[in-house]
Amino acid sequence: MNKTEFIAQIAEKSGLTKAQAQKSVAAFTEVIAEQMHAGEKVSILGFGTFSVTERKARTGINPQTKKEIKIPARKSVKFKAGSKLDLTNKK
Numbered sequence: 428m429n430k431t432e433f434i435a436q437i438a439e440k441s442g443l444t445k446a447q448a449q450k451s452v453a454a455f456t457e458v459i460a461e462q463m464h465a466g467e468k469v470s471i472l473g474f475g476t477f478s479v480t481e482r483k484a485r486t487g488i489n490p491q492t493k494k495e496i497k498i499p500a501r502k503s504v505k506f507k508a509g510s511k512l513d514l515t516n517k518k
Contacts, residue, residue, distance in 0.1 A: 459477055
C-alpha cells in the first residue's frame, strides 16, 4: 500500500473526503516527526509507540574496499507495535 492508497482507505473508513484525509495523514506524520526531533516519545494506545534511541559509534567494514570505517553515533526512531498490530491474534 502506498500513501495515495492509504489516504483513500482513511477517507473511505472515516467518511472524510480524500482532501480531508490527506490533511489528516499529513498532520499525523508532521506531529510524529516534530516529536521525534524533540526527543519525545509518542504512544498511541493499542497501535504502538514511537521513540528515539541513541545508537553508539562503532567500527564497520566497507564492503567494496574491505577497509575498516568508523560509523558515528546517531539517533534513530524505534517503533514498538501495540496489541492491535499483534498479527498472531488478528481479528
